[in-house]
Amino acid sequence: MGDNSLPTFFHVQQAANLLNGVVYPTPVLGSSYLDEQCGGCVFAKCENLQRTGAFKFRGAYYAVSRKEAVTPFKAVVTLSSGNHAQGIALASRLLGYPAYIVMPDPVNPFKRAKVEEFGVNVRIVRTRAEGEELAQELVHAHQGVFIHPFNDCDVIAGQGTAILEFLQEVPQLDVVLAPLGGGGLLSGACLAAHGLNPLIRVYGCEPARALDALLSLREGRILMPHTVDTMAEGLRTSLGNLTLSILQDHLQDVFVVEEEEIIPAMKMAFEQMKMVIEPSSAVALAPILRGEPALCGKRVGVVLSGGNISMSDVCSMMGGM
Amino acid sequence: MGDNSLPTFFHVQQAANLLNGVVYPTPVLGSSYLDEQCGGCVFAKCENLQRTGAFKFRGAYYAVSRKEAVTPFKAVVTLSSGNHAQGIALASRLLGYPAYIVMPDPVNPFKRAKVEEFGVNVRIVRTRAEGEELAQELVHAHQGVFIHPFNDCDVIAGQGTAILEFLQEVPQLDVVLAPLGGGGLLSGACLAAHGLNPLIRVYGCEPARALDALLSLREGRILMPHTVDTMAEGLRTSLGNLTLSILQDHLQDVFVVEEEEIIPAMKMAFEQMKMVIEPSSAVALAPILRGEPALCGKRVGVVLSGGNISMSDVCSMMGGM
Numbered sequence: 001m002g003d004n005s006l007p008t009f010f011h012v013q014q015a016a017n018l019l020n021g022v023v024y025p026t027p028v029l030g031s032s033y034l035d036e037q038c039g040g041c042v043f044a045k046c047e048n049l050q051r052t053g054a055f056k057f058r059g060a061y062y063a064v065s066r067k068e069a070v071t072p073f074k075a076v077v078t079l080s081s082g083n084h085a086q087g088i089a090l091a092s093r094l095l096g097y098p099a100y101i102v103m104p105d106p107v108n109p110f111k112r113a114k115v116e117e118f119g120v121n122v123r124i125v126r127t128r129a130e131g132e133e134l135a136q137e138l139v140h141a142h143q144g145v146f147i148h149p150f151n152d153c154d155v156i157a158g159q160g161t162a163i164l165e166f167l168q169e170v171p172q173l174d175v176v177l178a179p180l181g182g183g184g185l186l187s188g189a190c191l192a193a194h195g196l197n198p199l200i201r202v203y204g205c206e207p208a209r210a211l212d213a214l215l216s217l218r219e220g221r222i223l224m225p226h227t228v229d230t231m232a233e234g235l236r237t238s239l240g241n242l243t244l245s246i247l248q249d250h251l252q253d254v255f256v257v258e259e260e261e262i263i264p265a266m267k268m269a270f271e272q273m274k275m276v277i278e279p280s281s282a283v284a285l286a287p288i289l290r291g292e293p294a295l296c297g298k299r300v301g302v303v304l305s306g307g308n309i310s311m312s313d314v315c316s317m318m319g320g321m
Numbered sequence: 322m323g324d325n326s327l328p329t330f331f332h333v334q335q336a337a338n339l340l341n342g343v344v345y346p347t348p349v350l351g352s353s354y355l356d357e358q359c360g361g362c363v364f365a366k367c368e369n370l371q372r373t374g375a376f377k378f379r380g381a382y383y384a385v386s387r388k389e390a391v392t393p394f395k396a397v398v399t400l401s402s403g404n405h406a407q408g409i410a411l412a413s414r415l416l417g418y419p420a421y422i423v424m425p426d427p428v429n430p431f432k433r434a435k436v437e438e439f440g441v442n443v444r445i446v447r448t449r450a451e452g453e454e455l456a457q458e459l460v461h462a463h464q465g466v467f468i469h470p471f472n473d474c475d476v477i478a479g480q481g482t483a484i485l486e487f488l489q490e491v492p493q494l495d496v497v498l499a500p501l502g503g504g505g506l507l508s509g510a511c512l513a514a515h516g517l518n519p520l521i522r523v524y525g526c527e528p529a530r531a532l533d534a535l536l537s538l539r540e541g542r543i544l545m546p547h548t549v550d551t552m553a554e555g556l557r558t559s560l561g562n563l564t565l566s567i568l569q570d571h572l573q574d575v576f577v578v579e580e581e582e583i584i585p586a587m588k589m590a591f592e593q594m595k596m597v598i599e600p601s602s603a604v605a606l607a608p609i610l611r612g613e614p615a616l617c618g619k620r621v622g623v624v625l626s627g628g629n630i631s632m633s634d635v636c637s638m639m640g641g642m
């Protein structure tokens with residue numbers, strides 16, 4: 001961080017140039033089932049099919065590449081128990097750096113195993129505060145660069161390329177929906193969408209059980225969530241100063257999603273769309289499935305942000321239905 | 322049937338022209354995981370993302386359209402408990418005909434519900450013989466046309482369009498793999514692949530527990546399977562005279578897949594590819610996952626043929642692992 005200038009549409013375009021040929025141009029699917037549910041026309045950008053199973057690879061790869069061009073380093077360090085960790089692990093391997101991944105508990109064993117497949121160094125810590133300290137130590141010890149999961153101009157620009165691609169394929173979208181955790185994807189979505197068409201309405205989708213972004217946007221300062229006991233583990237984080245600023249300028253509104261809506265949305269994605277998505281992604285489908293009035297009659301683009309979930313976790317979640 | 326002339330590559334091209342704009346041009350995905358497993362380069366054609374969740378819609382729509390051009394009829398009749406039934410149901414609705422679907426037991430409740438969503442007439446019968454009789458009655462009673470699930474030139478030509486699209490997107494495939502039940506998809510695959518490049522090797526993938534096609538091809542006559550207790554319910558049927566002839570001319574070989582290979586292949590598709598596939602589709606992934614020597618070093622195209630399975634069925638299957 002330390003840099004208060006915000007990324008722009010131009011940065012997203014630069015990121016798209018660099019990522020061309022590195023990221024998969026993920027498919028966009030229609031769904032007559034979703035169309036009927038919201039009375040609009042829905043398109044889904046399948047970032048669950050991105051390399052590492054989530055959009056996070058975009059920002060991770062772009063950030064490592066960009067920082068390399070600014071200051072030399074010998075390793076990449078991050079603090080993430082989620083999909084950003086996998087993104088950094090693959091990006092570092094492709095770019096030839098060792099990676100040190102600090103994971104604060106609770107760690108999802110499936111995601112941890114996926115990270116370890118890349119042969120990186122994983123360190124588990126009990127708290128985020130402990131993790132921040134360890135990450136700084138690793139940066140100093142290994143001449144590393146720290147890549148924040150979302151509050152980083154390059155990461156945000158990288159994530160925005162998903163929406164740039166989406167709008168290149170479906171230029172006439174009226175609305176873009178994405179899950180809202182730290183706000184990296186959604187900030188990138190805002191820059192990309194409004195760079196192409198300022199009339200597109202960009203909405204965040206936030207779990208009621210990790211409700212901090214909506215409140216932070218209302219108050220104009222970063223608030224911590226009161227609870228983080230949502231199954232949408234990727235959305236438990238609060239905003240950063242960069243994502244708060246961008247979202248304040250661009251975001252239309254936040255749809256709050258109840259916990260009970262998440263599993264039915266996952267099930268719908270499985271059975272109707274044949275797509276494996278994780279709970280955080282299902283949060284962005286929930287407003288469509290409940291027929292949110294703002295979506296009625298609109299051309300709605302939704303980002304299926306990730307699909308990193310084990311079958312055994314899926315089945316134990318479904319068992320609770 | 323009644324027509325002993327076989328379909329050709331030209332018929333597949335005609336079908337592709339008619340189906341253009343009607344079928345989804347389904348995405349082709351790579352998978353570094355599959356590449357590693359077979360030591361080749363694997364591409365998956367995602368027909369589980371086709372309308373109705375399976376390639377069957379292609380042949381169904383093309384057959385109804387073609388027969389309409391030959392002899393007038395007032396209804397469409399078929400005999401199928403599986404994905405062909407859904408294909409006929411949607412095709413009939415789109416083309417403005419009532420449809421009568423005869424389903425021999427055992428009927429998968431998920432597939433039945435999907436068929437009934439299209440508002441067609443479903444009749445359940447105890448045996449296939451009883452179903453054939455009822456289907457003929459319905460044809461006479463409603464001035465209907467009967468569309469066979471696979472032993473029909475138009476159906477075969479329609480299914481072939483999936484492989485035509487596949488090879489237009491990835492022209493350099495060495496090998497094409499598809500599941501082998503009645504042989505409609507595989508016959509279409511042979512015509513399409515060898516029409517474009519006679520050197521492509523086309524393989525069928527057949528469950529050991531419904532092993533009739535391999536034996537029929539060896540003997541040169543249609544044999545019934547000794548057992549049909551495979552979970553790959555779409556592959557329990559035997560060949561027809563048209564599919565037998567085409568496969569005898571074109572098929573490289575048949576990979577026999579053991580029952581124990583099916584669930585791990587489904588799990589792999591879910592966890593690595595984020596794709597929901599049904600057991601019949603998983604049969605075509607199994608030879609890749611076991612590192613079948615004929616695939617080593619090759620550019621392998623595999624058809625993910627369908628994804629019509631409920632989450633509860635998936636989870637009860639996974640529970641048995």
